[in-house]
């Protein structure tokens with residue numbers, strides 16, 4: 001029984017359970033695997049006390065959900081955000097199990113973090129928090145046990161502090177975190193990987209469908225303005241697409257002219273602002289002072305603000321596209337939706353995209369666990385490089401990332417075709433969410449059965 005106090009986890013469980021139905025109908029014995037896999041192997045909760053710049057004690061909640069280790073060490077990011085609670089980390093950890101399986105690498109699923117809010121904190125306070133957090137986390141992780149990484153609120157600076165803390169506590173240099181600095185074990189392309197990987201995945205979708213020829217001239221809505229959104233936007237610009245929006249928790253920034261979106265220089269400036277945890281309005285003030293190229297919509301998300309759209313890429317956080325917004329995206333001509341965020345679309349939005357296709361009204365949708373698996377995939381490549389004590393070139397890593405994304409796409413496409421045609425009709429593009437969920441689940445369930453976790 002799932003407690004009703006875990007709404008995000010219940011939501012992901014409902015999504016997985018619903019999409020697994022066509023598979024479970026043909027293979028009812030796997031219902032037992034679903035009962036077992038939805039309970040984390042271990043949940044660690046702890047207290048984090050740290051000293052702020054005034055010398056005062058501050059206290060936060062720390063967590064690590066070690067969800068599944070059937071196909072490799074627990075692997076998944078750490079999120080630092082005031083909204084963090086066990087429901088959110090269980091949803092993220094559960095998603096991570098199947099996402100990691102789709103990369104084809106040996107990684108189990110886990111997630112962790114704290115309700116610590118990095119916004120407005122000094123560098124000194126961030127360091128003190130990271131050291132205090134690792135004081136407890138260091139007892140539970142290891143390069144063959146559990147390998148955390150970044151997520152919302154945790155980037156290169158935080159990973160470096162956490163890594164330094166672990167090394168001091170354990171007197172040991174080992175690849176216990178990914179997303180490290182390039183000079184101390186980090187992989188090339190790790191910062192870019194989630195955003196680039198998303199675009200490589202969408203490139204495969206573009207090849208398959210018939211409505212859009214390529215990225216060239218495609219009008220793209222991107223939400224968010226953190227790591228994933230920034231690198232997705234940069235890759236889109238490189239490929240000739242027009243990036244018409246970015247957003248953050250305070251609002252959405254929309255290009256005034258639909259033929260001229262964000263430039264590479266804009267994205268670089270936004271990256272600098274975001275590193276300082278400032279709002280996008282700081283960029284807008286600068287940009288508008290110069291050229292009046294953008295319109296700021298306070299408190300809004302991009303989905304209802306642009307009339308002609310080709311592709312929508314939610315890259316901010318969970319549940320950032322509602323059912324109504326999904327309907328608005330379809331009305332504005334959107335042909336593809338792919339998530340850079342985890343569970344970016346609500347169940348209602350997925351319903352609008354997927355069920356709508358039965359009557360020719362929906363659009364093709366890629367779930368985050370397939371389309372954003374590039375980040376954790378390059379984390380897996382970082383683990384491999386650390387174990388081998390060597391470093392691959394950027395080209396090598398980028399090529400491997402491309403291959404992984406293409407395989408994840410092929411897997412979700414083929415398995416989707418096997419199991420969604422009776423619902424969507426012959427000839428319809430297969431459901432990638434059905435395909436990704438079944439492909440990921442079967443791989444993990446089979447490994448669990450082989451190891452005696454269910455029978």
Ligand code: GLU
Pocket residue numbers: 075076077078147148149150151152178342372373375376377379
């Ligand atoms: N936080 C990222 C994700 O949601 C990456 C995790 C990792 O690299 O371990 O997949």
